[in-house]
Amino acid sequence: MPEPVALPRPRLRVGIIPARRFTLAALANFIDVLRLAADEGDRSRPILCSWRLIAPTLEPVESSCGVAVEPEERLGDPRRFDYVVVAGGLIGGAQQVGSEVTAFLQAAAAAKVPLIGLCTGAFILHRAGLMQGYRCCVSWFHRQDFLDEFEGLIPISDQVFVVDRDRLTCSGGASTAHLAAFLVDRHIGRAAARKSLSIMIMDEAVAAERPQPGLPLDLTASDPLVKRALLWMQQTQDTPLPVSRLAERLGVSRRKLERHFKAALGMTPADAGLRIRLAQVRALLERDGRSVTDIAAETGFCDSSHLIRVFRTVEGVTPEVWRQDRKTRATRLSKTV
Template identity: 45%
Template sequence: MAVNENTKLSVAFVLAPNFTMVAFSAFVDTLRLAADEGDRSRPIQCAWTVVSHDMRSIRASCGIQIMPTAELPEPHGFDYIVVIGGLLDGPKIAPALGAYLKRAASLHVPLVGLCTGSFILARLGLMQQYRTCVSWFHSNQFIGEFPELEAASDELFVVDRDRLTCAGGTSVVHLAAFLVERHCNKAQAAKALRILIETMPLSANTPQPQPLFTEETDNVRVRKAMLLIERNLGTPLSVDFIAQHVHVSSRHLERLFLAEIGMSPSTFAMKLRLSNAYNLLATTKNSIIDIAMQCGFQSNSHFARSFRGAHGMTPSQVREPFRSICSN
């Protein structure tokens, strides 16, 4: 898409094979709604281009095909190059696209990784010495593949100098609005969000959605603590460690949990571990002792006592109705 003299924000998209459609469409629509008056969609204040090395259509993970609009134009013609990732076990991006992104980095063009786009940037060696935002859903995979990188999975997006990374999903809208406000103005960003039925912009450090099996709370520190507990079910964390992570004292964290969800961090963690154990018993073929270890119990007897106290039955009794299903 051509850039005119009134354009204040210009973005190029690099789409991975089997890319995530919602990340692409949410980002583009935020730009589209901010780019013009009303809902006319003219690329006046914002412009966007889908770049390609071969100009062939690019398939999204949902099966829809997108046609590129430019064949690897000079990176410095854009304010940002946005990489939208695909399925982690799917095809990799073409070497020519990887080289293009490395060239953009060498020219100090800011790179944006949406959803699993952060994996693409990391695999190209372009996230060294940068903080990376990763979805809580892919956090363990990212840490396992890139243990040397600093990953954050309790924030919507991370802006670290000329690298911007985002958890994906609807948080993409808020990163795009952040860039619209930065380059255009606050009113254009707010307009786009309102039309997309978002009542207000969310900041980068807004926690990602709460994990499964938790009570609801709007308290930022409690939500971040919940996410941290969920990501470490197999290696239970001390209250002191959790409090340090969310920047409060242990005593204050205890008070926050009691006020917000009516239980201590330790009680919440145990409830979550036992809920996860129940789910694993019902849906996997893993042995009971393996599930106990996976949920952070050091002995089968301790697991059995705790489980029966929470669920009113033993792990074996839970497993029995599902035995025929799991054996199929």
């Protein structure tokens, strides 16, 4: 019987720690990019890169949706990896990692192993004292949670991921795939990164500086009622509710809702809702080639004429002129890099 052929050492070796109640989609997106880049076709052999789920014990770790994963190895020596990843999820006590994980992350940092925070993994790295002096990415959805917990620290919530020397953080969701593609591009090659994203039905790699879709940064609020209202607006952009109906859904009077918005944000609920929808319009104009008519329907405007009129009032130009201007600036920037 012929001797088995020894595989070369992977160019990219990643150890991943799933925190209790981690976000399954964020972890799966990250791993699948590595998996698809690791081998020819879709055979999933860890040849060009490898990934291992690690934890203090081999007991299953439950995700935020209830699906559990089983670690493959105990923590051990972090130097066997090129990167150590911590995958976060739900905020609060259930997400806390134990002292063994904290010590492992600190040992990895001391050994100069780069650390990655997926989703709310940035919170875990900060709690371990490993983000001082580093910029970090936090989803707009958890921005206020971060500000409440880490006084004096301002996260970056207008990018999908942030690379600051040997600390890499991302906002979660699909952004974890783009962060993984960044690693694949760096260690294996751009073609492998593009292949992974293409198989995952993602058109192209997204640069770290790409804005997060979601709430404008000036609309974060600590007022619980305003936060609930903003999230409702975010989730119903295509069919925005009148303020009176929104107040009814939230179980308060219109006057009370308007009073809370005035105190928290200095604007009316209607103005906040329009700002959210226009932020989504800008994201769609910048991200893809959809028509203004389609974007108007997706963001709750009566028709393209209505969107053009409102957009020009706010931006001073039409949506198409704004889109072309962004493309021109991006082209100029790429030529200077």
